[in-house]
Amino acid sequence: MSTRPTGRRTRAALALTALLGSAALAGLPAGTAAAADGSLSVQYRTGSGGATADQSEPWLKVRNTGAATVQLSQVKIRYYFKADSPDATYAFACSWAVRGCSAITGTFGTLARPTATADRYLEIGFTSAAGSLAPGADTGDMQLRFHRTNWQTLRQSDDYSFNGTQTSYADWNKVTARLSDATVWGTAPEGNGSTDPTDPPAGGQALFDDFSYTSHTDPAISAHGWSVRANSGGPGVPGATWDPSKVTFSASGGNSVMNLETSTAGTGASTVHTEVLTKSMKFKNGTYAARVRFSDTPKYGPDGDRIVQAFFTINDLKAPMADDYAEYDFEYLPNGGWGEPANILYTTSWETFNPDPWQAVNQHTESRQSFSGWHDLVVTIDNSAITYYVDGRHFGTHDAAYLPERPMSINFNQWLIDLQGQTSTTPRAYDQQVDYVLHVKDQVLTPAQVAAKVTAYRDAGTSFVDEVPAP
Ligand SMILES: [Ca+2]
Ligand SMILES: [Ca+2]
Ligand SMILES: [Ca+2]
Numbered sequence: 001m002s003t004r005p006t007g008r009r010t011r012a013a014l015a016l017t018a019l020l021g022s023a024a025l026a027g028l029p030a031g032t033a034a035a036a037d038g039s040l041s042v043q044y045r046t047g048s049g050g051a052t053a054d055q056s057e058p059w060l061k062v063r064n065t066g067a068a069t070v071q072l073s074q075v076k077i078r079y080y081f082k083a084d085s086p087d088a089t090y091a092f093a094c095s096w097a098v099r100g101c102s103a104i105t106g107t108f109g110t111l112a113r114p115t116a117t118a119d120r121y122l123e124i125g126f127t128s129a130a131g132s133l134a135p136g137a138d139t140g141d142m143q144l145r146f147h148r149t150n151w152q153t154l155r156q157s158d159d160y161s162f163n164g165t166q167t168s169y170a171d172w173n174k175v176t177a178r179l180s181d182a183t184v185w186g187t188a189p190e191g192n193g194s195t196d197p198t199d200p201p202a203g204g205q206a207l208f209d210d211f212s213y214t215s216h217t218d219p220a221i222s223a224h225g226w227s228v229r230a231n232s233g234g235p236g237v238p239g240a241t242w243d244p245s246k247v248t249f250s251a252s253g254g255n256s257v258m259n260l261e262t263s264t265a266g267t268g269a270s271t272v273h274t275e276v277l278t279k280s281m282k283f284k285n286g287t288y289a290a291r292v293r294f295s296d297t298p299k300y301g302p303d304g305d306r307i308v309q310a311f312f313t314i315n316d317l318k319a320p321m322a323d324d325y326a327e328y329d330f331e332y333l334p335n336g337g338w339g340e341p342a343n344i345l346y347t348t349s350w351e352t353f354n355p356d357p358w359q360a361v362n363q364h365t366e367s368r369q370s371f372s373g374w375h376d377l378v379v380t381i382d383n384s385a386i387t388y389y390v391d392g393r394h395f396g397t398h399d400a401a402y403l404p405e406r407p408m409s410i411n412f413n414q415w416l417i418d419l420q421g422q423t424s425t426t427p428r429a430y431d432q433q434v435d436y437v438l439h440v441k442d443q444v445l446t447p448a449q450v451a452a453k454v455t456a457y458r459d460a461g462t463s464f465v466d467e468v469p470a471p
Pocket of ligand 1: 159
């Protein structure tokens, strides 16, 4: 666990949902278990058994356990691993192989349904030069490796297919083998097997809103349970106001999006924040998802403000350090802040905090890169963990110590931490957009299941539904 080192005094979060396109779904790795005639088996050993390493060394042998000759060009092997960060990139290499390294290919893919130990895979293939395997034959040693393209240390102890204690060849079912696109060996990470369901589970009381409204005064907004904030106070720049009229709606291609505009001219009195939140605190375990567009630069005026663009769930702090406080955040800081010099996306799970003197009890995961543009954000909460996804990739898993004790509201907001990032008095404004929000009570959905559920609502012409009972 790590605690954010900075003096954040405000509650703000941003939850996003992952929508996966059909291309991503079509790219699912194949799944489980040996076929009846079990035509291939895979033996594995590691050439580098440390928890961390300069490179991971999955050494493999593929054996033909069937009765017919197998062309190796029809064989694909997948080794599943958890990337060191969402933006980490990897390179494949072959040190030595009986069939010749030049006959072996290695490519990387992203799992459509990431798990805590796998969001990528290395796929090994063969050219026709690799030849064939007679019944009972194997490929012999394939001493393979991969490393981060920047050669920074990688962690393999959190990798699904890694076994640091397997230092001589033995059957290993946590890699998969396909023969002519049929899975014939091994078990893919949960949810990624060819026989795993892609449809969301039946039932589940849900809130879905596509944000199809005409303006902040549209009576449907309140009727649907939303509040557009007008009351003053934190978080952010003292003296700022929260202006409902800066929450607007627009449609393109039949899909409506909500826009939160936040602006300043360098003083507290000129600073305008925006927030939209559910009136009810009735959301606890389950899946939260939203599609949110972050902005790195202002729509006009000078850049550099320490702005927070957020999707989050939260309840009220009843007393300093009260255990029954809860908050789960996606927070994007396009220009840094809280001691960070530049772009950073935080996901943070809160046990509690003390406002004064500031003390935070939380666990967070961050990624220092631009997240400008549309992103699919998902956070799931069950009785064991809080798990965050961005654009279908696993982003972070936080411990049971940070699970919610009481229900929460669902919030979107955009606000300025302070006025130190840009000291000009020239007016400027930033946009944050929201396409939809989804909550499914007490169900942990994969990002692909979230996407399927949203598609189903849209196919049915449903732009709003709220089945979640009052607390
Ligand atoms: Ca890893
Ligand atoms: Ca929408
Ligand atoms: Ca708590």
